[in-house]
Amino acid sequence: MMLVLMMLIERPSILLLLTFLLAQPCILHLTESSNNFTDQSALLAFKSKISFGPNDTVFSAGNWSTITNFCEWFGVSCSRRRQRVTALNLSYMGIRGTISPHIGNLSFLISLNLRNNSFYGFLPHEISHLRRLRKLQLSNNLLEGTIPPTVHNCQKLRYFSLEGNKLNGTIPSSLSNMSSLEFLNLETNSFTGPFPLAIFNLSSLMAIFITENHFSGTLPIDLCSHCPHLRILYISFNEFSDHCQIKGQIPMGIGSLKNLNTLLLNGNSLTGTIPSTIGGLESLQRLYLDENKIEGFIPEQLCQIKNLGELSLSNNRISGYIPDCIGNLNLLQRLNLSSNQLSSSIPSNLWSIENLLFLDLSWNSLSGPVSPNLRNVDVIEYINLSxxxxxxxxxxxxxxxxxxxxxxxxxxxxxxxxxxxxxxxxxxxxxxxxxxxxxxxxxxxxxxxxxxxxxxxxxxxxxxxxxxxxxxxxxxxxxxxxxxxxxxxxxxxxxxCTSPSSHGSRVKQILLIYIVPVIASLIIFAALVTMLRRDRQCNMHIPSLPITLPEVDHRMISYQELCHGTNNFCESNLLGIGGFGFVYKGILSDGTIVAVKVLNRQLEGAFRSFDAECKVLRSIRHRNLVKVISTCSTPEFRALVLQYMSNGSLERWLYAHNYCLNLVQRVSIMVDVALALEYLHNGRSESVVHCDLKPSNILLDKDLVAHVGDFGIAKILVENDTTQTQTIGTIGYIAPEYGSEGRVSTKGDIYSYGIILLEVFTRKKPTDKSFVGELNMRQWIASFPDRMKVVDDGLLNIEDGRDVTAMKTILSPVLELGLRCSEELPDERLDIKDVVTQINKIKLAILGNRNNGV
CATH class of the missing domain: 3.80.10.10 (Ribonuclease Inhibitor)
Incomplete structure (x- = not known):
């Protein structure tokens, strides 16, 4: 021991090294504690600037105080190893206050989400210190001033949203240096001056929103030609001028944006014509050019955009005729050509667009009669030809x-x-x-x-x-x-009105006594002959043995049995028309009432869909899914025999005036739907994605238990293969990433579930005509601090005897759950397991309150 000590004394460098090694764990611990203290102090400084927070769960006792670890505070997420703050999410909390500059001390922050609150004052420059920041969401607040010019220091920023504030001044040109930026949302502010055109050259950009501001200048002739990943382009309601380079015209290069999903240029001062190159936008689903000064004809090339679901060219100076080929846009749901100078007649094949919901051709110079070959358009809700x-x-x-x-x-x-x-x-x-x-x-x-x-x-x-x-x-x-x-x-x-003359009475008397009975007898006789003929034809073409797909292990049902059970597929037995055929009510030979889904063999891919559907349905069984009783197949006929739902669809119950679901019924239905999705997503070896969840696909049995149907179009997700582009689903319920990227995942079903949940309790469709421009259902609901103002009046009338405070306690979490499920980014949506847990808690709370007489 003495020898070792003497060596250490003679060589002090060794002594210093040993001392450092022994002390290093303490130093690291002190450094880590210091960094953690920095994050805690920054959060407490942030809290000190909050002047009003109505939600007690945010700043309640023991929360956001030094009593507990700050990583456990509401809205705070930390890294596991270093215990540093990586995310702060206080969205939709109704908080009022300013944003503390100490926010810039959260150096490990990746995501900051304060949207839909009442933060006011300036956006602190210290946000530029957050070098790791990837998501900055401050939309729908009361922020003023300008964007800090040094914000480009956040080089990893991908998602930047300041929508719905009161920000003034110009956009800093340094934004064009943010090479990782994918999503930029500056709409609905008071920005002025020219928009930095260099931003359009960001190759990483996927979506840009700059609507409802006061930008001026011109659109670049090579608009977004360097944006290969661009999906959404909103440049509506600004003041882009009609001079300089392109004289206000839509750039000819617009057709190079092959991946563009949404293009909104409405509400500007664009002139010139619609370029023929617009046909190159092969992925486009929404095109809004209304409220400009566009002239010329509607180009035939517009009909090449096969995925187009919404087209609005209203309030321009467009002349000529409506192209006949517009009837080939089979996925079109909204068509608005109003307030132009269109002439000639309405093309007859326009009425053949099966999914058309909204048609406005008013305020033009259209002439001639409406086509005598007009066919039944089942889904259309709005027609204006005035x-x-x-x-x-x-x-x-x-x-x-x-x-x-x-x-x-x-x-x-x-x-x-x-x-x-x-x-x-x-x-x-x-x-x-x-x-x-x-x-x-x-x-x-x-x-x-x-x-x-x-x-x-x-x-x-x-x-x-x-x-x-x-x-x-x-x-x-x-x-x-x-x-x-x-x-x-x-x-x-x-x-x-004067009384009818005796002559008129005599004529009516003759008609009733002699002519009407003769006509009635002839009609009855003709009907009997027709039925006998159809029955004979049915027997002639029906195979004598039952035919089913061999791989489907269900009860065997013959075509003959289906033919008799549906009265030869009589129109009076027709329950509805789906995407792949007709659905009839039928009675089997044992008295079982069923729904028979007959595929239209003239539809391209219908039989292929049937075969794929059967493979999926063979092993799917759940209380809240529509049960497949059997299948029937011949070379020219294929059908699914399904469990009959006597109470129809959820859509019928929501919008028929003689029905109204109470609070318990609505929540119970949404619990049933969540359980069905949980089974599809997690209850099998391979996840099944529904892809088209909507109220018309949610059916109710005699006890109002919900059963999810029409999941035959769903795709089984195979590892590393989650993309399909065959169908665009239903506008309003389809997830943004599906429309923009063609990505199909279980998170898309969660989005649809969230929209339906909001619809069920507001009794407003996501395609409601009150949602115009950029305003959608989520934004409309979020704009009300008091969420009770958006709740369906019919529901409130039914529950009139219930305590108002109790109703608010129940309904606020319901709407909040709907908003969380329908988040724009898939990763921010809940998992179906969490959805089931939360909606069940809400149901139990309602039943508990009801049992207690509340």
Missing amino acids: HNQITGNVPSIIGSFESLRYLDLSKNSFQGDIPQSFGQLKGLDQLDLSNNNLSGEIPKSLEANPYLKYLNLSFNKLSGEIPFNGPFANFTAESFIGNEALCGNPIFGVPP
Whole structure:
């Protein structure tokens, strides 16, 4: 020992080295503690600038205080090894205050999410110190001032959103140096001056939103030609001028954006024509060029964009005709060509677009009659052909458009009678046929439209008695003014009707006694002959033995049994029409009531879909999935025999006026849907993605238990193979990454679930016409600090006896869950297991309150 000590004394360098090695763990511990103390201090400084926080879970006792580890505070996430703050998420908390400059001391911060609060004041320059920052989400606050010019120091920033604030000044050109930027959202602020065009050259850019500001200048001629990954481009409602390089025209190079999913250039001052190169946007699904000064014709090349779902060219100076080929855009759901100078007639094949929901051709110079070959458009909800020069009769087939809610044919030259079939439009709430040359009587069948809120038949040549039952009790004289031969109730501003003449009575008597019975007998006889013929044809073509797919282990059902059970697939048994065929109600030989899904063999890929569907359905069984009883297949016929759901779809219960689900029923249905998704995602060796979850695919049995159906189009995810591009799903419910990148994953189903959850409790569709421009359902809900203001009035009326505070305690988490599930980025959405846990907790809370008499 003495020898060792003497050696250490003689060689002090060794002594120093030994001392350092012994002390190093203490030094590291002190350094780590110091860094942790820095993060804790920064968070407490951030909290000190909060002046109002209504949500007690954020800053409650024991939370956001030194009593507990800051890594356990609400909204704070830390790295496991170093215990440094990596994420701060206080979104949708209703917090009011300023953003402390100490935020810049969180040097390990990767994600900062403070959106949808009431933060005001300036955006601190110290944010530029966050060199590891990848996501900065400050949208929908009250921030003012400018963007710090040094923000480009955050070189790893990928997601940058300042939407919906009060920021002023110009955009710093240094943003174009942020080489990792993928998502830039500056819409709805007060930015001024020219937009830095160099930003359009960022090769990493996937989405850019700069709508509703005061930018000026011109669009570059090579707009985004260096953005190979660009999916979304929103440049709406600015002040881009019509001078300099391109004279305000849409750049010819726009067609090079092969991956672009959404293009919004509406509300600017763009001039010139729509370039023919626009046909090169092969991935485009939404195109909005409305409210500009665009001239010329609609180019035929527009019809090459096969994935187009929404097209709006309204409020321009476009002339010429509507191209016939527009009817080839089979996925089109919204078409708005209003307020232009279009002429000629409406192309007949426009009515063959099966998915069309919204059609507005008003305020043009369209002429000629509506096509006599008009076919039934099942899903269309809105038709506006007003302020044109259309002639001919009003097509009676419009009365079979069962989803139609709004019909405006005013200010045209329609003639003839108002079709009696309009009485079949049970969902119609607005009908305007004014300022035409219509004659004859007002159909009494319109009395069967109890939800008709607005009716305008003024300035026509109508005669006879005005009906007085049903919705007519709420109309005024303004609905009928300008028709000189009308009579009826004096409140309508018309004279009373005189009694019918004796001659008229005699004619009616003869008709009733002699002619009507003869006609009825002929009709009955013809019907019997037709049924016998169809039955013989059915027997001629039906194989004598049951035919089923051999790999499907279900009860064997023959084509003959299905034919008899559906009354030869009679139209009166038709339940609905889906993407791949028709669904009929049927009764099997043992008395079982079923739904028979018959595939349309004329549809491309229908049989291929059937075979793929059967392989998936063979092993799928769950209480909350529609049960497949059997399958039936011949060379020319294929069908699925499904469990019959007597209460129809969730969509029917949400929007039919004679139904209204209470609180427990709505939550229970969403619990059922969550359980079905959990089984599809996690209950099998391979995850099944539904891909098209929506209220019409959620069916209710006699006990209002929900069963998810139509998951046959779902794809089984194989490892490293999660992409498919065959279908775009349904607009409004489809996840953003599916539309922009074609990515299919279970997270897409979570997004659809979140949208449906919001829809169920607001009773508003995501495609509601009140959501225009950039405003969508999520943004609309988030704009209300008091979430009770968005809840369905019908639900609140049913639950009128329930305590208001209790209702708010229950409904706020429901809406919050919907918002979290429908986050724009897939990684920020919940997993289905967490969804099931949370929605179950909400249901238990409701049942607990109800049992306690609340």
